[in-house]
Amino acid sequence: MDILYKIFIEPFVFMGEAPDLLIQTLWEGLVSGVLYALIALGFVLIFKASGVFNFAQGIMVVFAALTLVGLYEAGVPAFLALILAVLIMLVLAVVVERVVLRPLVNQPDIILFMATFGLTYFLIGFGELIFGGNPKEMITSELYLPRGTTEVEMLGGFVRFQHLDIAATVIASIMIGLLAVFFSKTRIGRALRAVADSHKAALSVGISLNQIWVIVWFAAGIVALVAGIMWGARAGVSFSLQIIALKALPVLILGGFTSIPGAIIGGLIIGVGEKLGEFYWGPLVGGGIETWLAYVIALLFLLYRPQGLFGEKIIERI
Amino acid sequence: QDSVYVPLFTYRTGPFAGSGIPIADGMHDYLQMLNERDGGIGGVKLVLEECETGYDTKKGVECYESVKGKNPVIVNPWSTGITLPLIPRASVDKIPILSMAYGLSASARGDIFPWVFNPPATYWDGMSMIIKYIGEKEGGLEKLKGKKIGFLHLDAAFGKEPIPLLQELAKQYGFEVALYPVAAQDMQNQSSQWLSVRRDRPDYMVMWGWGAMNGAAVKEAVRSGYPMDKFYSVWWPGEDDARAGGAGAKGFKMLNWHAVGTDYPALKDIQKHVVDKGLSKSPKDKVGELLYNRGIYNSLLIAEGIAQAQKLTGKKVVTGEDVRRGMENIKLDPARLKELGLEGFTDPMTLTCTDHNSHSAAFMQEWDGSKWVKISEPIKPMTEQVRAQLDAAAKDYADKNPGWPKRSERCDNQS
Amino acid sequence: MLYREAGQFKTNYVADSAIFPLRQDRIGIGLIIVAAYALAFLGNDFLLQAVLIPFLVFSLASIGLNILTGYTGLLSLGTGAFMGVGAYACYKLMTAFPEVNVIVWILMSGFFSAAIGALFGLPSLRIKGFYLAVATLAAQFFLQWCFIRIPWLVNYNVSGALEAPLRTLFGIPIIGATATPQTRYLVVLTIVILLTWLASNLVHGRIGRMWIAIRDMDLAAELMGIRPLQTKLLAFAVSSYYCGVAGALLVFLWYGGAEYDVFNINQSFFILFMVIIGGLGSLIGSFFGAALIFILPIVLGIVLPAMLSPFGISVGADVIEHLRFMIVGALIIFFLIVEPHGLARLWQIGKQKLLVWPFPY
């Protein structure tokens, strides 16, 4: 009985008792959710356009951020460094298309997945060779990202809002909005879905896979750069950042691999869910349940909808 | 020319490279300095070879196997995960293992683990020192009654090790413990832990972290407005980790047992003979930083082990077996430290056959916004409590590993 | 012109459905096995301990995952955790019943991971493809969490780690510090050969066909009377069994003690990559994959400095490591481009070319 009380009553009582903490938890969840979504978005773009699960997205986040900071440390002015970093992501996209994707057209998904793993290895080695393995600080103030905190008095307590978090939320939302429009309203958007459906048929109707892939990898590169800046500002820029990319997996799966809004909503559900779970229920089992809670949440949703919340329906026809 | 082979396990790559690089540089530069300045130790050149582990157990074990054949005099794995599988092998391969203030705490018992050394203090020592220091600040350990101490730790063997002691002390002094585990893959994403901190309002926070976890924790503490002067850490954060918190990190405290900075003849020699000659990989301004000096301390022990071995055996080219004996005879007293050009670099420390750790005192230092400042006299560990933990753990290890050999290695300082 | 199938006629179905219908292949396999045993006496410690033992262990884990992902088409990212279950089960068993021979426990420990694997395989009826990865990821992280959080699993060791107490076979130590690399290698080799043989029997028989049927076209398979849930769960169980045994071998016969961290998600990916690069749905591919992903970096680590030094380039261990990463990454891509179906297919094509040699087709 006691245990039932602890599971089903106590957390809610506590929520009521300290509503400011509840709001703070929700806000933290929201922010993590947005940040997860930002990483997930990179995956979605590429998956949507080629059916490739891009294992290298995590390292691309690191690589992009490192390039930016590395250039800055080498004496390039911040905004020029930003532009150069964008260009380097373009070069990366072109190279990936030429060297990896083009020869592997029409291969099974898992093979392309594996190829992106090769890419990951390469980028880790390459990145560390150039930038070294030691962590760097993100150039937040040079990029005019706000710092500081606003403390709002409410509900008998206070809630802290980091300006950086607010900025991250705004930027991520704008970005996701733009991408969603771009991919759903344009001719390219339709072509992307076609390519993801079948490389062969897309080729046969004259869609240029090469061009499409460069576009999406470039878009994913830019998303990676933004994610790198935001995560870097939060946690520092280092190769350990790529571990975070794993967190994008449940988000992605929950939202559906192919849906841009899915990434954001999945991110929010996971972010808020895991923070609430960890904060209110975690102590029951000694905490640290955050590591798997996200996956369990995703799993529960999947049992209900096997293609994720917004994913394309899995067509089962015979 | 005669030489001894000293492999250095390092990780300049991978997620923990941030901590690994300065340590590797410090380790390398000190020994290299000996080579350059003195032609090695006792006239024998040191052959230094780095093996990159990436803090990965798999590669660490591979490194061990690859150096094993080259008669290494000592191995320092620099990872608890790598140390554990090496412990049983050490006695068979006759290679001493130096796991400096990490690894298996029980291996402090030289009578049970003759081949493993973990000076100058165990994690239990460290925890007891921190609690002691906090107690003193409060005006006596009894004053801790009713207080709450939060323990933020990496959710792995390393981070969990001090928990039993902490709980023991909590019982003894009547304070409360709140545990905040951080999973390795969530190292950089600690917002829920710090939310819980805000909920529980612990009076003090103690951290057992490594790699990116430290910097992220400092950042989060600042973010969530935790009073930094109540935030303590075991000896692993470096300058970069504290710097990550920006101006808000001022007041952050950590335990340490050696100096930072370059105001020592030996460090000057490193600059002169190694760094200035371009033989170091370290950027000049990082020489003398905390983790760099940690690396120096590690190499200091290696060098002393070799020197003592030479003294004991009369041989110039010593083997792993000799160095094991040498290590058991390390005695870093002020005179010896002065001789080495490291006067005041660290507190005196002695290893014996039975005590492979020395349970040395450490001091508290504080981040003043740009550097570490020593703020306390040496704090002695609570020997009694630690001893109990240690003996229980050592006995446990021997019990669980039936056939664990009784010490048969010779002892040179039976007294 | 040694490699010809001409003149080898099969007169009965037993012979025709043999796993190696070609005489040369049978001789080849025999030679390889003999050579593998001979290596125990010819190889040095480094070769045995740092190369061959882990290679065999990873091959076994790859076979396990190959059964699931390669043969049955179910993607799993929980291999590391399933290996962990085997290791922890083995530790519990061998410390609780030290009188029973440890080989028995190693082989038994797989059943525990089989059970857990099957449990986490349940969602596979509904969830497919990359989406299924989430179920296995949940297993990965949840089990890993259990390994840290349940001290009972490690008999309340203070170090929180698995230790390898001394265990013997016929009086010779095979586990523990005093076990020599030779004996450990022989034990691992024998277990791996035995289990590979069993796996090969399975995949070439009715069960293997059912697995492949599910992989190739699960709807059609169901319409032919193959029960999807049972078949998938069986694959999960068998696969996890292999992974579990591999996990036990990894901890006790290779590392000789380990932390929970060796069973992390990276281990899962590591094995998955072996399976893919080796060839999905090929047992021999599992060995190729393990060789490429595990042994190649070691070889590079040794060869690279030697290659660079004649040019007067002496580089640090870290640069070697970076180059190693880059080269392995590039090689993976290269091999995939040359043959997306893995090294096993490359091997097959090689054999086919040899059969028709000297003509190109």
Add this chain to the structure above:
Amino acid sequence: MTAAALQPAPAETVLTVNNIEVVYDHVILVLKGVSLTVPKGGIVALLGANGAGKTTTLKAISNLLHAERGEVTKGSIEFKGERVDKLSPNELVRRGCIQVLEGRHCFGHLTIEENLLTGAFTRKDGNAAIRRDIEAIYEYFPRLKQRRTSMAGYTSGGEQQMCAIGRAMMSKPSMILLDEPSMGLAPQIVEEIFEIVRKLNATEGVSFLLAEQNTNMALKYATYGYILETGRVVMDGPAQMLRENEDVKEFYLGVSEGDRKSFREVKSYKRRKRWLA
């Protein structure tokens, strides 16, 4: 073949395939020197038994072989007078040559209408024109209009086939490579399709290369035909001539002794004569 002599002096050719050899997977030799030409505005049928290599030939032309690990190892292909064997498939579509893949290959997750729209990917002549053409296709295939908002993956086999053909037409090609257009279609739709072929050919001068098993139909609409067997051209000639060839009649048209035989009566002992052993 002497048949070549009967051919009237060829008009301008759009497509020339010159002695190509195709290898799959580096080891499987499938085409062993196939040559053919399609005259401008012609309808050429490619006939042959299962596995003769018709699909492979078409894919070689449209450069889709690469995606299946196939390779043209010998010979050359010219389209409108230019070598195209090194071009990417989309470039070829841009130049006006499009293939309808055998076995439908619609984009399952796109609706029928979106499928048709992707066909217009390479077009630059504006939305109005595209809309108009979509309506035209709906007119040909009213069934598609009814199902325009359904995901193609859920439509019936025949509907998908119509969709694939319609999609190719949307690119306004000057040459269509049609692989088994009649497969899975109801008889009246088959007629319809061939009528469309004829119409496009007549009014817009579109050339066709048609791989078709329905020999009857194919030879009725084609002007010229090639018969392929195990990777070689074994016979070619004007459709008229092929229709009257005794062997073709027997093997492909089923009208050997004057009358169509009932499927109930066929016995296995007949034929087995091949042009190639």
Add this chain to the structure above:
Amino acid sequence: MRAPDHPVLSKGDVLLAVENVSLGFGGVKALTDVSFDIRKSEIRAIIGPNGAGKTSMLNCINGFYYPTEGRITFKGVRRPKMRPYEAARGGIARTFQNVALFKSMSTLDNIMAGRSIKMRSNFFWQLFRHGPAMKEEVAHRRFVEEIIDFLEIQHIRKTPVGRLPYGLQKRVELGRALAMEPELLLLDEPMAGMNLEEKEDMSRFILEVNQQYGTTIALIEHDMGVVMDLSDRVVVLEYGRKIADGTPAEVKGDQRVIDAYLGVAH
């Protein structure tokens, strides 16, 4: 598996009865109130324009779709919500409109896979590939070789089916269905994409199966020649509704069928 006692049926008894079946997908009605029956040992053709619901009908019969209304009785037993594998085990086999072979397996293995439901040896013996497992393997191999001989596909016995041309794939698929020794065989456009010669072969196989083993066959086909020649009775669907049912001759003459499907009288 529960095995309901089926009455032994003789030629001409109703094997499968479809009564008032309707099937809808959201807004789309694939079938509306369709009723017909299939008698033991007959060849029953189902024809109709594209999208009429023929394939959906087969899918209902073997449990891949559940009818939204109506009932299907097989061998006198009504099985609501029957899983496809239960249907297969009950004796219904089929081929598919879009070939659904196991692409990476050889012809032989594909057909052997079709025998999975007939194989019984347990996991243990499978592990060792000896004793009962091997005996069984050989016994079934013998049966499969008969099918291979019958379908004249010996030469591609060991070729992975993914590489086979379309027509041969269809033949292998028939082989796989036959391996199940079904009582009711559902063929979905078995002759699509074949030339005359191959259609003749296929017709021969179908007839022979029907005559030798008394297998009941439901056949979807767009080639009217084949349908008219082979089938005993024909049911015609249009827009999901049944518009005619009868002997080939009757159906051929039906004006509605001509309007909806045939276009011109054949």
